[in-house]
Amino acid sequence: MIYVMDLVGVAVFAVTGAIAAGRKQMDGFGVVVLAVVTGIGGGTLRDVLLGVRPIFWVADQTYVLVAVAAGLLTMLTARLWISFEKGLAVADAFGLSLFAVIGTQHAMDAGAPGVVAVLMGVITGVAGGVIRDMLANEMPFVLRGELYATAAAAGSVLLLVFPKTGVGEVLGPALALVLCLAIRLAAIRWRIQLPIFRLMRRP
Amino acid sequence: MIYVMDLVGVAVFAVTGAIAAGRKQMDGFGVVVLAVVTGIGGGTLRDVLLGVRPIFWVADQTYVLVAVAAGLLTMLTARLWISFEKGLAVADAFGLSLFAVIGTQHAMDAGAPGVVAVLMGVITGVAGGVIRDMLANEMPFVLRGELYATAAAAGSVLLLVFPKTGVGEVLGPALALVLCLAIRLAAIRWRIQLPIFRLMRRP
Amino acid sequence: MIYVMDLVGVAVFAVTGAIAAGRKQMDGFGVVVLAVVTGIGGGTLRDVLLGVRPIFWVADQTYVLVAVAAGLLTMLTARLWISFEKGLAVADAFGLSLFAVIGTQHAMDAGAPGVVAVLMGVITGVAGGVIRDMLANEMPFVLRGELYATAAAAGSVLLLVFPKTGVGEVLGPALALVLCLAIRLAAIRWRIQLPIFRLMRRP
Numbered sequence: 364m365i366y367v368m369d370l371v372g373v374a375v376f377a378v379t380g381a382i383a384a385g386r387k388q389m390d391g392f393g394v395v396v397l398a399v400v401t402g403i404g405g406g407t408l409r410d411v412l413l414g415v416r417p418i419f420w421v422a423d424q425t426y427v428l429v430a431v432a433a434g435l436l437t438m439l440t441a442r443l444w445i446s447f448e449k450g451l452a453v454a455d456a457f458g459l460s461l462f463a464v465i466g467t468q469h470a471m472d473a474g475a476p477g478v479v480a481v482l483m484g485v486i487t488g489v490a491g492g493v494i495r496d497m498l499a500n501e502m503p504f505v506l507r508g509e510l511y512a513t514a515a516a517a518g519s520v521l522l523l524v525f526p527k528t529g530v531g532e533v534l535g536p537a538l539a540l541v542l543c544l545a546i547r548l549a550a551i552r553w554r555i556q557l558p559i560f561r562l563m564r565r566p
Numbered sequence: 567m568i569y570v571m572d573l574v575g576v577a578v579f580a581v582t583g584a585i586a587a588g589r590k591q592m593d594g595f596g597v598v599v600l601a602v603v604t605g606i607g608g609g610t611l612r613d614v615l616l617g618v619r620p621i622f623w624v625a626d627q628t629y630v631l632v633a634v635a636a637g638l639l640t641m642l643t644a645r646l647w648i649s650f651e652k653g654l655a656v657a658d659a660f661g662l663s664l665f666a667v668i669g670t671q672h673a674m675d676a677g678a679p680g681v682v683a684v685l686m687g688v689i690t691g692v693a694g695g696v697i698r699d700m701l702a703n704e705m706p707f708v709l710r711g712e713l714y715a716t717a718a719a720a721g722s723v724l725l726l727v728f729p730k731t732g733v734g735e736v737l738g739p740a741l742a743l744v745l746c747l748a749i750r751l752a753a754i755r756w757r758i759q760l761p762i763f764r765l766m767r768r769p
Numbered sequence: 770m771i772y773v774m775d776l777v778g779v780a781v782f783a784v785t786g787a788i789a790a791g792r793k794q795m796d797g798f799g800v801v802v803l804a805v806v807t808g809i810g811g812g813t814l815r816d817v818l819l820g821v822r823p824i825f826w827v828a829d830q831t832y833v834l835v836a837v838a839a840g841l842l843t844m845l846t847a848r849l850w851i852s853f854e855k856g857l858a859v860a861d862a863f864g865l866s867l868f869a870v871i872g873t874q875h876a877m878d879a880g881a882p883g884v885v886a887v888l889m890g891v892i893t894g895v896a897g898g899v900i901r902d903m904l905a906n907e908m909p910f911v912l913r914g915e916l917y918a919t920a921a922a923a924g925s926v927l928l929l930v931f932p933k934t935g936v937g938e939v940l941g942p943a944l945a946l947v948l949c950l951a952i953r954l955a956a957i958r959w960r961i962q963l964p965i966f967r968l969m970r971r972p
Contacts, residue, residue: 385764388762389709389762391761411817413823418617421682477830479826479833500703506793507795559795560847588967589968595911595917627883627884630884630888701909703908
């Protein structure tokens with residue numbers, strides 16, 4: 364069940380990667396690369412930093428296959444639905460929430476202290492998109508745009524402080540996911556932004 | 567023998583890194599960085615993702631030395647031969663083919679499933695150049711330009727499906743290398759490109 | 770004592786990251802990301818490449834906390850002192866020297882050969898700033914600007930060749946740090962640059 368949701372999250376992120384590639388007029392290989400990187404990049408960075416071996420997609424090739432398929436399907440069909448792109452932002456919010464919860468859980472399982480576990484939740488949720496934007500030679504969306512990573516951090520913190528015993532074992536992750544999703548959807552709906560830090564450019 | 571070819575591949579890629587640094591008017595340190603990153607970056611990412619320890623150049627400093635030397639030599643002599651740069655693309659095609667075969671082989675030796683082994687071949691072949699272009703603040707050539715990574719993928723797939731027994735142990739890698747080289751040289755000669763995926767830029 | 774100096778180095782680098790975020794008009798999350806990445810990025814890349822587990826900040830969350838706090842404090846107070854920014858370059862020179870020495874020492878402890886140990890010193894000193902600049906979509910300062918990484922390399926080499934026995938165990942690192950600091954401060958004072966490698970841009 365979690366496995367299937369995880370694959371759905373990978374697919375959703377891979378679609379956003381493929382669209383970014385299309386906006387930059389990349390070729391078919393670029394589409395596949397941005398799909399794969401966006402889909403599995405966050406979890407990869409988490410596993411490398413935590414020292415988890417093997418990385419989740421190295422032992423199970425389904426992840427890479429799903430990301431490649433999602434990228435190619437997007438390339439073939441995007442013209443049909445790209446004008447309804449708003450729906451994608453909602454799917455992306457779901458991917459973010461799911462990955463943040465899974466990432467925090469992995470870090471806690473690996474014995475990481477609290478602050479590090481939250482950081483790993485955020486990294487799992489956003490790093491794929493950061494690498495996607497860097498490959499597209501853009502300043503990462505997440506550093507500048509709407510409230511996004513903060514939603515992931517909120518979900519991670521909730522999971523961290525929620526009692527782990529009894530019903531909390533299932534309820535904690537579920538509530539964390541809902542909290543992250545709610546914040547992110549609210550940010551999309553009302554265009555909520557974090558305060559900007561402005562310094563003059565160097566002369 | 568393979569060791570010497572591997573070092574030649576590192577040197578060739580290091581030269582392309584140094585030239586990219588020159589086109590961006592970097593200083594001597596920038597030249598060395600781009601030479602080293604382009605020369606050993608692909609294999610480094612492969613080893614980190616596969617969890618191979620130690621990374622190939624950490625135990626044997628010859629790799630770093632060869633990349634540094636190739637970068638500095640390029641800086642000192644490039645003006646003499648840069649107008650004949652076409653030859654470099656052929657050398658680069660050889661480096662790509664060699665690294666793709668070595669990368670796939672390493673992944674198979676580490677027990678990675680087929681799709682992952684092909685991915686590791688492609689990563690070993692192209693990731694150094696991708697990091698080079700990102701450091702030079704350019705959109706990676708491989709995501710947009712001529713057929714390049716696809717040649718590496720074709721060689722990797724051939725190596726994967728070729729029978730490993732008997733004479734195949736030598737013939738497989740040799741044929742994979744030749745296939746990759748042939749596709750890449752054809753792409754250079756006739757400027758073959760993958761289809762481009764075009765979406766309008768966000769308004 | 771070394772631990773405290775290490776944290777000071779992280780804080781100083783985090784401040785430079787937060788300032789870079791401000792110059793790019795990033796939001797509060799972007800400030801935190803650039804602070805953390807600049808503060809701990811160099812040591813992280815070193816530990817990943819050396820295969821050291823766990824990475825220094827995964828087991829001890831103080832590092833991340835210090836970087837986050839330094840970033841947020843910078844965001845809140847930078848307007849008060851940003852016109853005296855020159856002092857920051859001196860603090861940054863201290864961070865560079867300290868990280869170069871610590872990085873080289875870690876690599877020697879891990880049994881890396883000499884060239885690799887120097888490379889690890891340089892990586893620990895400069896990689897955080899390189900990732901910072903890439904996230905800000907700028908060509909990394911260190912590849913183009915004043916003498917910077919070369920100072921780290923000089924300190925690393927001195928540490929490497931200095932006799933390790935007796936008083937050298939303390940004197941070596943101290944002299945290496947002073948050498949790096951002296952070169953970097955001289956470079957700031959007299960705007961010393963490495964020679965630039967210029968090739969024509971591709972037509």
